[in-house]
Amino acid sequence: MTARPIRLLLGFFTVGSWTMASRILGFGRDILIAALLGAGPVAEAFFVAFRLPNMFRRFFAEGAFNMAFVPLFAKKLEGEGQEAAWKFGTEALSALAAVLLIFTVIAQIAMPWFVYALASGYSGADKFDLAVLYSRIVFPYIFLISLAALFSGLLNSFGRFAAAAAAPLLLNVALILALTLAWAMGFDVGLALACGALIGGFAQLGLLWWAAHRLGMGLVPGRPRLTPDVRRLITLAIPAVLAGGVMQINLVVGTQVASYFDGAVSWLWLADRVYQLPLGVIGVAIGVVLLPELSRRLRADDIEGTRESMNRATEFTMILIAPATVGLVIIPELIVSVLYERGAFTAVDTANTALALAVYALGLPSFVLTKVVQPAFFARENTKTPLKIALISMVVNIGFAIGLAPVVGFLAAAIGATLAGWANLILLWFGARRLDPDLRLDDRLSRRLPRIILASILMGAVVLCLAIAGEALIPDLRWLVLLVTILAAMIIYAGLAIGLGAFRLSDVRAGLRRNRGS
Numbered sequence: 001m002t003a004r005p006i007r008l009l010l011g012f013f014t015v016g017s018w019t020m021a022s023r024i025l026g027f028g029r030d031i032l033i034a035a036l037l038g039a040g041p042v043a044e045a046f047f048v049a050f051r052l053p054n055m056f057r058r059f060f061a062e063g064a065f066n067m068a069f070v071p072l073f074a075k076k077l078e079g080e081g082q083e084a085a086w087k088f089g090t091e092a093l094s095a096l097a098a099v100l101l102i103f104t105v106i107a108q109i110a111m112p113w114f115v116y117a118l119a120s121g122y123s124g125a126d127k128f129d130l131a132v133l134y135s136r137i138v139f140p141y142i143f144l145i146s147l148a149a150l151f152s153g154l155l156n157s158f159g160r161f162a163a164a165a166a167a168p169l170l171l172n173v174a175l176i177l178a179l180t181l182a183w184a185m186g187f188d189v190g191l192a193l194a195c196g197a198l199i200g201g202f203a204q205l206g207l208l209w210w211a212a213h214r215l216g217m218g219l220v221p222g223r224p225r226l227t228p229d230v231r232r233l234i235t236l237a238i239p240a241v242l243a244g245g246v247m248q249i250n251l252v253v254g255t256q257v258a259s260y261f262d263g264a265v266s267w268l269w270l271a272d273r274v275y276q277l278p279l280g281v282i283g284v285a286i287g288v289v290l291l292p293e294l295s296r297r298l299r300a301d302d303i304e305g306t307r308e309s310m311n312r313a314t315e316f317t318m319i320l321i322a323p324a325t326v327g328l329v330i331i332p333e334l335i336v337s338v339l340y341e342r343g344a345f346t347a348v349d350t351a352n353t354a355l356a357l358a359v360y361a362l363g364l365p366s367f368v369l370t371k372v373v374q375p376a377f378f379a380r381e382n383t384k385t386p387l388k389i390a391l392i393s394m395v396v397n398i399g400f401a402i403g404l405a406p407v408v409g410f411l412a413a414a415i416g417a418t419l420a421g422w423a424n425l426i427l428l429w430f431g432a433r434r435l436d437p438d439l440r441l442d443d444r445l446s447r448r449l450p451r452i453i454l455a456s457i458l459m460g461a462v463v464l465c466l467a468i469a470g471e472a473l474i475p476d477l478r479w480l481v482l483l484v485t486i487l488a489a490m491i492i493y494a495g496l497a498i499g500l501g502a503f504r505l506s507d508v509r510a511g512l513r514r515n516r517g518s
Helices: 008-037 041-062 065-080 082-109 111-118 126-138 141-157 162-185 189-214 228-259 264-299 303-330 332-340 347-362 364-378 384-408 411-435 443-473 478-500 505-516
Strands: none
Touching: 008 041, 008 162, 008 189, 008 264, 008 332, 041 111, 041 126, 041 141, 041 189, 041 228, 041 264, 065 082, 065 141, 065 228, 065 364, 082 111, 082 141, 082 228, 111 126, 111 228, 126 189, 141 162, 141 189, 162 189, 228 264, 228 384, 228 411, 264 303, 264 332, 264 347, 264 364, 264 411, 303 332, 303 347, 303 364, 303 443, 303 478, 332 347, 332 478, 347 364, 347 411, 364 384, 364 411, 384 411, 443 478
């Protein structure tokens, strides 16, 4: 039996394109926040408030629940048909909704302690009370977006990626509208942002429920029941939840360190938003598409197909992420100044945000390649090994973030995250090799990977010279310098990569033709 293929390359393109659109809108949102609030107390209070539900979402839904749910759902779909898969989906939805409802109520009562656990440096300041207020408004977002994530998993298992990838656009539209109305009408900008986030959550859930309904899966949560399938889901999800919790502790450590330096929470948040563009566009596309693909192939005992999918995903990742990493490392200040330096956001804020961006960028390949390696575990229903590795990476992060804080200040948070990312990737790779001793870089990837890196480094050298010359010649038009630099970088990299044999356009065309015929 051969696994029914998900259109891998086309899936990457679909998810990546929608995610790119969402990230661009996200930049528009962050530009407005920076202009209206700068790195002041209201901005810092909102960033902490918005981080809370997003942090829990990543291990309640996207980061853990779905990592356990998608392989089980895909195998149900492949082995027992749609009716059995939909029944399991309803059971999982009911269980998740019940847990989230209870957790949301508890969080509303305990919100001051939640905020203190994330940003104790705010204690005694007005921004602590603001963060508690905003968090109470925003926190129900976790209920909405976690259910939306489950519907995303259902759709992705059918190879339907567009709606799930497009949903984050609605959140950014809601936040931009809230900011615009608050500015135009003189409302409290922080409150407007908090309310906008909640409205965006309703919009995302509505879109994904409608998309699932059109596919015949308009599931509605009912009374939760502990069926054998739900028990199996819980057994797999608990280690994944703990692993997700460990990764979120890394975020808590970073935010705690930053909360003791005025403005640092905002600097790290905005730097994170910039490097999240390639991470989101590429990493999210890889993770969303690859997990159901590997689950199906392993269900069909297609081991060679599994290795081929992982090698091609790695190749696709490096073709895009290597030049992005080089660019973010060599011209971070130009990027940050063009995006954020206006209104209340000063040149000092730009310099500090750029430093954080450069450090985060050094870890970018590890963050993205982790999305390639992790599905090798989750598709095999192995969630314990990633938990053990996550615990080790947490120790690395805590050690460097706290240990270096007295020496390098707020940058310690970014350094700890970057080093933990590389530790996580390296250990995951060796763990995957133990699962499949024959898993290795194939001949094609072994030839092309050094050429991709060389093309990226050569591009970076040329781009750095262009940026320096442009800022010297037209210092008042930095946006134009950045635009020309980016366009030049794309052309130079494409020419170098094709000339060095790092990739071939014919491979992309052939891959898309095969996928359309699947």
